[in-house]
Amino acid sequence: MLLLLRIENFALIDTLELEFGPGLNVLTGETGAGKSIILDALDAALGGKVSSRVIRTGKERALVEATFEVNSAVAEWARAQEIDLLDGSLLVASRELVASPTGLRSRSRLNGILVNRQIMEQLRERLVEITAQGQTVILGQPARQREWLDAFAGSSVSAQRQAVAAAFAAYQKASHALKMRRQSEQQRLQRLDLLEYQVKELSAANLSDPDELAQQEAEQQRLSHIVDLQQQSYQVYQALYENETGGEAAADLLGQAEATLRNMVRYDSQLQPILDLVSSALTEVMEAGRQMSSYASSLEADPERLQEVEERIRELKRICRKYGPSLPDAIAYYERIQTELEQLTTEGESLEILEKAEQEAQARLINACAELTKLRTAAARQLEERLIAELKPLAMEKVQFRVEITPAPPTSVGADKIIFQFSPNPGEPLQALSETASGGEMNRFLLALKACFALVDDTASLVFDEIDAGVSGRVAQAIAQKLYQLSHRHQVLCVTHQPMIAAMADRHFHVIKQVVSEESELVRAGDFYPNSSQRTVVRVTQLDERQRREELATLAGGQKASSAIAWANSLLLQASNMRNSIQLSDSHLSDSNNAQQ
Numbered sequence: 064m065l066l067l068l069r070i071e072n073f074a075l076i077d078t079l080e081l082e083f084g085p086g087l088n089v090l091t092g093e094t095g096a097g098k099s100i101i102l103d104a105l106d107a108a109l110g111g112k113v114s115s116r117v118i119r120t121g122k123e124r125a126l127v128e129a130t131f132e133v134n135s136a137v138a139e140w141a142r143a144q145e146i147d148l149l150d151g152s153l154l155v156a157s158r159e160l161v162a163s164p165t166g167l168r169s170r171s172r173l174n175g176i177l178v179n180r181q182i183m184e185q186l187r188e189r190l191v192e193i194t195a196q197g198q199t200v201i202l203g204q205p206a207r208q209r210e211w212l213d214a215f216a217g218s219s220v221s222a223q224r225q226a227v228a229a230a231f232a233a234y235q236k237a238s239h240a241l242k243m244r245r246q247s248e249q250q251r252l253q254r255l256d257l258l259e260y261q262v263k264e265l266s267a268a269n270l271s272d273p274d275e276l277a278q279q280e281a282e283q284q285r286l287s288h289i290v291d292l293q294q295q296s297y298q299v300y301q302a303l304y305e306n307e308t309g310g311e312a313a314a315d316l317l318g319q320a321e322a323t324l325r326n327m328v329r330y331d332s333q334l335q336p337i338l339d340l341v342s343s344a345l346t347e348v349m350e351a352g353r354q355m356s357s358y359a360s361s362l363e364a365d366p367e368r369l370q371e372v373e374e375r376i377r378e379l380k381r382i383c384r385k386y387g388p389s390l391p392d393a394i395a396y397y398e399r400i401q402t403e404l405e406q407l408t409t410e411g412e413s414l415e416i417l418e419k420a421e422q423e424a425q426a427r428l429i430n431a432c433a434e435l436t437k438l439r440t441a442a443a444r445q446l447e448e449r450l451i452a453e454l455k456p457l458a459m460e461k462v463q464f465r466v467e468i469t470p471a472p473p474t475s476v477g478a479d480k481i482i483f484q485f486s487p488n489p490g491e492p493l494q495a496l497s498e499t500a501s502g503g504e505m506n507r508f509l510l511a512l513k514a515c516f517a518l519v520d521d522t523a524s525l526v527f528d529e530i531d532a533g534v535s536g537r538v539a540q541a542i543a544q545k546l547y548q549l550s551h552r553h554q555v556l557c558v559t560h561q562p563m564i565a566a567m568a569d570r571h572f573h574v575i576k577q578v579v580s581e582e583s584e585l586v587r588a589g590d591f592y593p594n595s596s597q598r599t600v601v602r603v604t605q606l607d608e609r610q611r612r613e614e615l616a617t618l619a620g621g622q623k624a625s626s627a628i629a630w631a632n633s634l635l636l637q638a639s640n641m642r643n644s645i646q647l648s649d650s651h652l653s654d655s656n657n658a659q660q
Contacts, residue, residue, distance in 0.1 A: 064554045065105070065191070065524050066153075067130040072119040073107070073160075074100045075576065075601045082605075086569035087550035090558045090603070091614060096574045097601035098558045102528050105129055105556075106193055108156050110183030115167040118160055128157040134523060137189050144182060146173050156186065193526040194509060208496075209481040212466060215449075215515060216442030223435045224476060230428040231475040237424040241417040248414070251407055258404040261386075265397040268382050273391040276379045279372055286369040289362055296359035304352025314352060317345040432478035439479055440468055446515060453511035457545065458538040459504070461489045506530050507538070510545055524554040531561045543567045543638070547645055562618040562631075566638035571606045573614055611635070 070079040075097050090098045107113050108129040118125045131154045133141070141148055148154060154174060161168045171183050213220045272278070285292070303313050324338040379390060386393040443466035454462045463486040471480040484493040487504050496508070510530055531542050543564040549555050550569070559565055578597050606614055615634055616627035 064132050065129060065556070066132055067128075068101070068105055068108075069128040069130075070101070070104045070126070072122040072125040073104050073127055074117050074119065075599055076100060076104070077119060077598075077600050079601065079603060081572065081603055083554070083556065084570055085550075085554055087547055087567060088554070088556045088570045088572070089565050089568035090556070090572045090574055091560070091565050091618060092574035094560075096576050098574045099528055100601060101574070101603070102193060102526055102556070102558065105191070105526065107160070108158050109187040109191060110158070110171060110180055111187075113160060113167070113169070115160075115162050118162050118167075123162045125160040126157065127160075128155060130155045131190055131523070133190070137186075137523075140185070140189060141173070144173075144178075146176055146178075149174055154186075156183070156190075188522070190522070191524045191526060192513075192522045194513070194528065194530060205480055205482055208466075208483045209476065209479065211512060211516075212439060212442060212446060212481055215446050216438060220435065220438050220442060223431070223438055227428070227431045227435050227473075227477050228475045230424070230431040231473065234421070234424040234428045234473075237417070237421040241414075241421045244414055244417050255404070255407045258400050258407065261400055262397070262404055265382070265386065265393070265400075268378060270382070270390070270394050270397060273394055276376065276383070276390045279376045279379065283369065283372045283376060286365060286372060289364045293359060293362045296355055296362065300352055300355045300359060303348050303355065312352075313348050314345060317341060317348055321345055428473050429478070432473050435477045436468065436479050439477070439481070443468060449515045450508075450511055453514045453545070454507065457507040457511060457541045459487055459507060462487050463493055465493055506532060507542065510542060514545055514549060522553065524556065525549060526556045528558045529560065530557065531559050531564055535561075539563050540641075544641055544645060547642060551646075560618065562615045562634055563638065565611075565618060566615055566631075566634045567642065571611050571614070573604050573606050573610070575602050575604075576600070577602050 064085060065083045068079075068081045068083065070076045072078075079101075081101070090101065092098050103111075103113075103117070104127045107117065108127040131137075132152050133148065133154050137154065138148060138152065141154060146154075155172075157172045159170045159172075161170075171178050171180070173182070173186070213224060301312060305312055305314075321338065321341050324334060324341055328334050328338055382393050383390055386396045447464055447466055450464050451462060454464070463484075465484045467482045467484050469480045469482070471478055483496040485496040485504075485508070486493045496505075510527075513525060527546070530546075531539055539561040540563045543561065543566070546555055546557055546564060547567045557564065557568075565571055576599055578599050580597050604610070612628055612631040612635065615631035619630060619634075620627050
């Protein structure tokens with residue numbers, strides 16, 4: 064419930080503080096007095112759209128602040144946002160607007176904590192519903208009508224809508240996966256052909272040893288230099304072991320040295336280590352000579368093997384150029400594409416799996432939508448009955464109303480197109496609401512709709528800006544009664560020009576525009592307007608009983624003569640009797656509902 068609205072430098076308002084209470088709060092005043100500015104300020108405090116023009120001329124900053132006493136649901140929401148309530152139940156929504164050379168800067172706070180626009184939008188829908196002039200246009204929008212029907216249906220439809228949204232998301236995911244799979248089928252097949260060729264080629268190359276190329280190249284070097292190796296082996300053998308040219312080999316020289324050292328050791332034992340070294344060297348040289356002889360004997364020209372090795376080297380190098388650059392890289396690539404080929408081969412089967420998954424997801428979506436349609440159809444019949452009952456007291460006794468539900472492509476909100484059909488006059492066919500209702504009828508329809516939602520809507524405050532436009536007499540009285548009924552379940556704020564509606568109010572505020580001089584008020588406030596000595600401001604007064612009578616007389620005839628005052632007194636008495644009757648009726652209805660429960 065809105066407790067306090069404080070406004071500074073907003074449009075024509077310099078400073079204003081209004082205290083509201085439960086029940087029906089009414090604002091009256093002449094056309095253009097600034098009544099709607101107050102509602103605009105409340106809308107701005109809760110994150111509504113504004114422009115730099117709302118800042119009072121000559122000022123750079125505006126502030127709107129709304130204090131609410133919140134219910135348990137809003138309190139739980141605030142805790143989830145880590146916002147502490149004041150005094151356990153108060154929430155202050157404020158918005159500062161600052162004009163700058165680049166445009167309008169705006170900062171919103173909840174109990175002093177800076178919050179973003181999304182948070183304010185979430186709070187707004189929990190605290191206040193503002194029905195402004197011209198809003199009846201949205202009554203004709205099928206999407207809005209669907210939302211109203213679902214809101215009226217309550218938790219069962221809400222839960223099923225969540226199920227539909229989940230089923231639609233699952234269907235979209237499955238459909239997207241299938242679409243992407245089909246789009247990639249051509250690329251998959253092309254890739255599959257390429258990998259099959261490459262795997263075949265690499266498999267035929269019989270790659271296993273990463274060092275094979277080095278080994279093959281080493282063998283090639285040996286086979287291609289057999290003659291040189293044979294000649295050089297013979298030369299080494301002669302130099303080490305047996306020289307056939309008449310010269311002495313290393314073994315001969317070492318043998319002579321060994322013999323000499325043995326004689327010397329007989330006379331000097333210190334030469335024994337040298338003798339051992341020479342003896343060892345002689346042994347190793349002789350062994351080297353024998354091995355060289357064996358190596359030379361093994362050397363044999365093999366042109367066929369050399370050709371095989373050279374062909375293998377060429378094959379391995381070609382593989383390296385295509386898949387390398389090195390042989391280990393080519394082997395690693397071979398292993399990777401074998402895995403990829405296996406995956407691509409199995410993906411051929413996954414296409415059928417994805418098609419089946421999409422069909423199953425679509426079936427679940429259709430079933431969920433069908434259940435939602437069933438629930439909506441039942442709710443539609445209840446809404447039709449309830450809304451007609453609410454419209455009849457509003458001088459629409461012969462009204463016809465039907466909620467038409469027709470199939471539509473499935474979406475996240477179901478597979479239904481909702482159209483409110485309406486006929487205000489006997490003999491006239493049902494037509495879409497937007498095509499047949501007048502402005503006054505639309506206002507009454509909207510008010511009746513709000514009355515239907517009164518039991519299922521937990522919004523604390525309902526705001527109506529001239530919901531009575533285009534009506535008078537008996538219809539105005541019916542609207543007054545309906546607003547008062549609504550005020551038993553919600554706080555109601557209403558801007559009106561109808562005396563009967565104002566007479567039903569629990570609190571009556573009078574809005575006027577005044578022209579004041581700079582010297583009396585504005586200069587003291589710090590304003591400076593060199594080209595003007597006067598300014599227009601909006602003033603609001605909560606009326607006492609005497610002032611109410613005078614205002615009602617003014618609303619009725621524009622005068623405060625004794626006859627008009629007497630008429631205002633009778634109007635207040637009539638309103639009091641209607642309030643008592645409504646309270647008694649609501650009490651009986653509440654007792655009946657409790658007994659049924």
